[in-house]
Amino acid sequence: MQFAVLGGFVLAAFAPLLHRWFGERTGWVLALLPGALLLWLLGQLPTVVAGETLVFEQAWVPGLEITLTFLLDGLSLLFALLISGIGVLVLIYASGYLKGHPDLVRFHVVILAFMMSMLGLVLADNLVSLFVFWELTSITSYLLIGFNHTDLEARKSALQGLFVTVGGGLALLAGLILLALAGDSWSLQELTGRGELLRGHDLYLPILLCLLAGAFTKSAQFPFHFWLPNAMAAPTPVSAYLHSATMVKAGVYLLARLSPALGGTPAWEAWLCLIGALTMLTGAFLALRHTNIKKLLAYSTVMALGTLTLLLGIGSEQAMVAFATFLLAHSLYKGALFMVAGILDHETGTKDIALMGGLRRVMPVTALCAAVAALSLGGVIPLFGFVAKELLFAAAWEGGWRDLLLPATLIAAILTLAAAAIVGIRPFFGERRELPRDPHEGPGTMLLGPVLLAGLSLLLGLWPGAAEGLVAATASSVGGAPVAASLYLWHGINGPLLLSLVSLALGLLLFRHWARWRAALRPLEPLIQRGPEALYFRLMDALVEVAEWQTRLLQNGYMRNYLVMMLLVLVGLTGVTLFARHELHLAVALDVQLHEALVVGLMVAGAVMACVLRARLAAVASVGVMGFCIALTFVLFSAPDLGITQLLVETLTVILLILVLFRLPRFARLSSPLERVRDLVVAAATGGLMTLLILQVVSIDPFSSISDYMVANSQPLGHGHNIVNVILVDFRALDTLGEMFVLALAAIGVFAMLRFHAGEYETRDRQARGEVVDD
Amino acid sequence: MEPLMALAIGILYATAIYMMLRRSIVKLVIGLMLLSNAANLLIFASAGMRRGAPPLVPEGATAPLGLVADPLPQALVLTAIVIAFGVLSFAVVLIRRAYEIVKADDLDQMKDTDT
Secondary structure (H helix, E strand, O other): OHHHHHHHHHHHHHHHHHHHHHHHHHHHHHHHHHHHHHHHHHHHHHHHHOOOOEEEOOEEEHHHOEEOOEEEOHHHHHHHHHHHHHHHHHHHHHHHHOOOOOOHHHHHHHHHHHHHHHHHHHHEOEHHHHHHHHHHHHHHHHHHHOOOOOOHHHHHHHHHHHHHHHHHHHHHHHHHHHHHHHHOOOEHHHHHOOHHHHHOOOOHHHHHHHHHHHHHHHOOOOOOOOHHHHHHHOOHHHHHHHHHHOHHHHHHHHHHHHHHHHOOOHHHHHHHHHHHHHHHHHHHHHHOOOOEHHHHHHHHHHHHHHHHHHHHHHOOHHHHHHHHHHHHHHHHHHHHHHHHHHHHHHHHOOOEHHHOOOOOOOOHHHHHHHHHHHHHHHOOOOOHHHHHHHHHHHHHHHOOOHHHHHHHHHHHHHHHHHHHHHHHOOOOOOOOOOOOOOOOOOOHHHHHHHHHHHHHHHHHHHOOHHHHHHHHHHHHHHHOOOOOOOOOOOOOOOHHHHHHHHHHHHHHHHHHOHHHHHHHHHHHHHHHHOOHHHHHHHHHHHHHHHHHHHHHHHOOOOHHHHHHHHHHHHHHHHHHHHHHHOOOOOOOOOOOOHHHHHHHHHHHHHHHHHHHOOOHHHHHHHHHHHHHHHHHHHHHOOOHHHHHHHHHHHHHHHHHHHHHHOOOOOOOOOOOHHHHHHHHHHHHHHHHHHHHHHHHHHHOOOOOOOHHHHHHHHHHHHOOOEHHHHHHHHHOHHHHHHHHHHHHHHHHHHHHHHHOOHHHHHHHHHHHOOOOOOO | OHHHHHHHHHHHHHHHHHHHOOOEHHHHHHHHHHHHHHHHHHHHHHOOOOOOOOOEOOOOOOOOOOOOOOHHHHHHHHHHHHHHHHHHHHHHHHHHHHHHHHOOOEHHHHOOOOO
16 A cells, blocks of 8 residues: 555656656556556455454654554545545546646646645554645645746745645644644554543643644635635646645545544534634635636635535534535535536636536537536535535534524525536526637547546435445544444435525526626625735735845844854853853963963964054064964973964965055054944953853863873874874874865965956957957 | 963954954954964863973873873864965955955945945
8 A cells, every 4th residue: 555655656756757658648657556546445445334444554763653554444545535536537637638738747747746645645544644745735736736837826826825735734733743742642543542531631722723723724714715716726637636626625634534533522613613614605605706617616615625624513423424425525526517617718718607608519518517517516406416415404403503504504505506507507508609719529538537527426316325335434434433324315305405495496596696696796895805815915925024124134234243243142142151051160270480471461462463553564463473472372382283383374374464465455444433342342242251261161171081092092093103193194084184175175266366357257258259359 | 371361362352353343354354363363272272271291102102101281172273273274365365356356445345246
């Protein structure tokens, strides 16, 4: 199992090579992998339906308890089937939709990588590997939304989707870590068994809120719903796959997966029901504002995601069954509808439904698929969507908060039915209109997906018993205990059926007056404009402003400001640590001989004079005096090698400076007295700190030095009598090699700067161009 | 000896930083020289200073007789002196070229990347 998923990533890397061999047919070749996975998963169906959970152990980082163990129970099997099944269809569909696109290779690489990340996400048992796959889906989604990277809108939307989902991902990471701490395990399998412990834990609320932030951003719940419709900038196969059938359901998946561990508390119920219902209504309501078919479908996806969250919030057995059924039904009809939308866009050259009409004669198959899928979306008998809607009504009817949830569900159903009618009827009936392109029936590759998905919607509608096993298994893993499910198309005349009829009638009425409804909504436009998306943009602008402000403040281009800032931080942090953490042991025993004091005094005087003198030559000379005094100090205190080196280098330095100095400007007095005082204070503070540090360092001996080893082994191991030399060329020979490199680089730099002049290049260039150069 | 040396090093650091904070680029070079010398002395002095006991092994012996000065900081300082010279010569030449091109000896006039 792990082999197949990880192998998929490898296959994605080899997709460019496959393109060289198979050209346009690469999509079919790549579809073999999800196809094989689909068949294998179908083979596991009986075992899982029987109530077993398949575990595929695989260690990853044993020291950190991170595993790549995969878990196959009802919930993950349902998701895995959808991912691999729709994945096959999307790959084939894309080979028609993106036919001849120059970036088809890139598409194949990313979508295959996404497919595998998504499979990893729903199969992972370990929290860390789940998070890794979660983030991988965010990244691949970003790359796919921004697929048309020359389009500014696409890039903006991609970035928005990334920021929202990855921002939520951060919260999710915190939540997962807290969850692991509270439950004392990184394994989902173990955590779901520790519900009592987790729900009673002090960290329960923080865990819940962090996880909800992650799940809600990913699944486009209110108020993060805005990124999903914008993600429609992606090519339609991507919208069909990522942004309706699979990725956006990852958040819902996570909530469902953790529902046995965290669900059932008042907080869980309140948050999920409230946000779910709000998202459901927002999505259904905003869908009807749009005439762009993809946006309309995207908002209806938002509505569906809200419904799923709501069902998880209700949490009854009935709701679990409704959850599983609705999830399956939605993926089938929404996948089909998006593919239909892609065909319409591809064949007519526009995404605007208001411009389409009467297409059923030229595109009969597409029209049929659209009608079947739209009927399922609207929840009309005898489609699978109807079964799901009945269960939804039943769950809302029986669950808590009925007075609030039932009307909300009904309103959403009415609006959804209108949306379904708009998508399923509007483009295909009525009179033909002028279109940017002369429409034809879509190619076979693009029809395969909608036909199969719409066919499944119909088949499962007529024979819902076929899905019973899978639905029951899914509901059991969400509920944490075995749940029996019996799906019927006809439940007899009861409450949910009446609600269905009401929604059907009102929905059709709304469809007839769609244009008027849109006009009536126009006054609300300013409110919608000021929605959460405006907040997102304000946040982004603020981010840029803060960045600019702090760059202006910190990176202002004045060298001395950088220096002052660094020094003050150094003095501040080191000083605080020195005084607050350590007792000052100041060794003040003065054991100084006269000649030593004279040498040191001369050295200090040389340094001070270098600052005070106004003539360049005199300043250099007094630096030289200081340098020679340092050399003397080295000699006086048992460091003859240092003395010799310092003497040589100091001589060279003075010569170099005197040679170069005449080409440099004279000292200029540029700063005001106030600035000089400020600099003096900074300099004195740093100098004082250094003095204190040395006094502290020489009076304490925190750990034994490694020098003893070098002193003892210099002759026996290094065969040298001068220990300093042995250290340099033997014990620390690599350091010396590095030093030689530095010197060589400096020498090359000096040579290059002295040898080449910018002016020479210009002259040479102009000569090469044949211009007359006058010196 | 160390307290006196600590004081001297503190003064050296202060002069170095004062010079590096000046706007004149030539003063910056002098500040750089002072700073590298101060840093060398810092390393040298923090290991403790010992008179007349250079870290040498007498002929025929396998280890020094009695206590000697710590050889490790000496080796570090030796490397540092040489590298400081490399850096200084590079800086001096760089500043000379910059002055040739920009014709400004004021660091404040060099704060933008385009001259």
